[in-house]
Amino acid sequence: MNDVKAGPEEEWVKSGEVRISDLAAELGLTKGTVSRALNGYEDISKKTRKRVMEAATKRGYVPTTQARRLAMGLTETIGLVLPPMPSQPVNTFISEFIHSVSAALHLHGYDLLVHSANSEESEVEPYRRLVQSRKVDGFIIFRTNEKDPRVNYLLNEGFPFVTHGRTARMAEHDWFDIDGEKAFRDATSHLIKLGHQRIGFVGGGKEFFSAQLRLKGFRTMLEESCLEKVPSLEQPGDLTGQGGEIAAQNLLKQTRPPTAILCANDATALGVMKAARELGFNIPEELSVIGYDGIALGAYIDPPLTTLTFSIEESGKEMVNLLMRRLKSPDLPVISKLASAILKLRGSEGPPSSIQNKNMENCL
Amino acid sequence: MNDVKAGPEEEWVKSGEVRISDLAAELGLTKGTVSRALNGYEDISKKTRKRVMEAATKRGYVPTTQARRLAMGLTETIGLVLPPMPSQPVNTFISEFIHSVSAALHLHGYDLLVHSANSEESEVEPYRRLVQSRKVDGFIIFRTNEKDPRVNYLLNEGFPFVTHGRTARMAEHDWFDIDGEKAFRDATSHLIKLGHQRIGFVGGGKEFFSAQLRLKGFRTMLEESCLEKVPSLEQPGDLTGQGGEIAAQNLLKQTRPPTAILCANDATALGVMKAARELGFNIPEELSVIGYDGIALGAYIDPPLTTLTFSIEESGKEMVNLLMRRLKSPDLPVISKLASAILKLRGSEGPPSSIQNKNMENCL
């Protein structure tokens, strides 16, 4: 169990009880020399370096992060602020995202500080505190709004960050996003090819920029396909299951309900499916539903949820890369990365039950 | 937008550019005095304190966390290590848990450091690194195994931590847990009262201690009710949806399949329901399913998942309280907290389709 075999004269110390000064004393060197040897400076004799290295491993020396960071003037820590709790109950996306970001940061020797916002205070307050107390070197922000106070604050402070999602000021900061417009064009097109002519859309709140782009993709494809645009088929949502339920009721209680519904995210789609079942609609026979995010549990419901998705692991990596670059060279020009989502067919969509053979010629 | 109204002669500085030495110089005091005034020491004249306070707010002084922590010899940070990624895809529990822990820590002025484990290295490796580099003052460990190497390591190091779940060495460390044994007795009893006589159980792997206790509760209630114990109705699982699928297949393909299945967690239950549907079982008419955890999305599937649950927010608070107590007084005796889960009926269980009126008299 315990792999420590203490020699006869050797006294064992608990982890982290060895200081750099101890090593120095033991080796008859100074702290400075030991430090440089350990940190791979060139101006150290091979012999000395070897001695130092060996002593370090032997005594189990590991530098104290706090002290090193203070001396170097950085925290090697990135902040991630979670949105207030109750708003996102049905969301595996967040934990998957945290995981991927944390793993990616770790490769760069950075830590992830997770902070939870409470709904009573302003959205920027947590960021302000973290910046002022200098607990982090940068932020990862997700689910951006078009006019995002967090972005405004950080840009104003000149504090490094990357967003997952675009904003009105996207020309001024690094960002990563998934091309939701294209994704929704694809999904809409898919539904149209299946024969759907009345397609509903449940959005994500007009502050949430990416949701706007998804709506845009939806509308664009409708136009290209000469389907009439019915305003009542576009419902607002809030990216939660509950929001989906309400929107679905508004859609399905209409005299001519849609035969398919596109949702701004998977949580919304789950709510839509729930409401649909309660109103007696069979999925996918009487109603097709498509979500967005690709959360894993979508595969475990009945029927499995067809969704638009992009690897969360990839997203995390990309964002971390952008952020690391920014930290290393603050003055580099802003860059961004736009990834394409994939339509993952799982079974919650299909041809409409009664295909009305309306004229479907290409309008051009 | 910008609430900073700089006076004519007043030069504005970015957040965190004011040092304690600046304040001291400005006020004609020493750093020490300023520090004590700010930290509420008693031996400071009211007048001086007031001057210091005002100057501090006026200049927007906020102490630099790194430096303060180095001086005080603590990190005010708690570590939480996430299990390797692919193992828990269907799990909102984790993000809800992170949220609650982080919020609770924040009330005590502590930060949460989230670290993700990768499956290639030993389970204790992340803990070892965090301890050695002194990045955290303590840990929150969840999903403990009966013989838990992480617990062994930390106990051996004498490093503070609290677990969510019991272990073989639970007498030696603080822990919080939900009384899974009682919970499963309750759930089993509920099913029996509904008329079920063949009840299946999908466990959580025999390393996972709490899952063992759940199994125990299940068995106890079976005995008390004189239902015969059928070994083939107890299947192992791994707390994932996939594990649930496999277990369900083993259960439902038997010549006399169970009419109800109890699952060690909700993720498992989702897998069970998926497999059941694929094998043509209607839920709850032909098969009742009960999960454990109370993840929010359980309410959004069809039928909504009946589950055993305890407020994740409460859990987080309790654990943080235990940990804070330990950090303040390392030598206090070990304490623990056992909470009762509630059976949340949502619709995935009901009476069996054909109630065989076997003799159901009380065996005593």
Place this chain on the structure above:
DNA sequence: TTGTAGGCGTTATCAG
């Protein structure tokens, strides 16, 4: 190639 000395920004312990 190594030692010396100072600094990172606090808090803490003494005198005075």
Place this chain on the structure above:
DNA sequence: CTGATAACGCCTACAA
């Protein structure tokens, strides 16, 4: 009550 002075543990010029 307040001012020196010394930690905290490490990094890094600069000097030798």
